[in-house]
């Protein structure tokens with residue numbers, strides 16, 4: 564069973580051990596629910612399905628925020644329902660399938676590969692289901708076709724791999740203008756003026772003040788990175804894997 568925390572009315576979040584990855588469940592009418600980014604290990608994803616069954620919640624749709632292996636997982640127990648993502652996210656997951664399968668096989672082995680990354684392109688900018696309005700905010704920060712979901716009724720932003728308290732902005736490696744595109748995506752999220760709760764794909768849930776603090780922290784990181792100053796004072800870098808991520812991003816921009 565997974566522990567689910569209600570972070571806003573009808574919005575439940577489970578947090579996985581690996582990379583502090585979050586999965587979000589939005590509760591709809593009559594026991595239906597929308598499942599966003601179920602993650603990470605087989606035990607965690609099936610545990611989420613078990614917990615939903617225990618609560619008499621029935622998934623009717625899924626959402627994958629972007630085409631990275633840890634966001635396109637699923638299990639049979641979650642049901643045979645449409646798992647939406649953006650058009651470009653779906654295309655990317657298909658194009659990069661071999662590499663994604665390799666990544667999931669080494670990082671979280673044992674998933675049913677028939678279900679892995681089987682996504683449906685969303686038509687329009689709203690997930691079709693009978694629950695609270697779930698609006699798409701699409702951009703190319705972090706990865707092409709990244710789709711955050713905003714729930715206007717509760718002011719909840721499911722940010723995907725953005726606005727983390729633990730991770731610096733992680734740029735898309737193949738992008739000719741990674742910082743410009745990251746900024747454009749970040750400003751789209753920053754322009755949402757009714758955010759009361761932010762759920763990052765990795766890290767901890769924050770309130771409205773924390774949302775603004777993270778937007779500012781991400782802007783500052785990008786400013787410093789672009790300025791050519793190799794030493795970042797971003798507190799999130801610490802001493803682990805983000806040190807090398809920061810180095811890689813600096814080299815990508817400045818050689």
Ligand SMILES: [Zn+2]
Nearest residue numbers: 629631705724
């Ligand atoms: Zn990602």
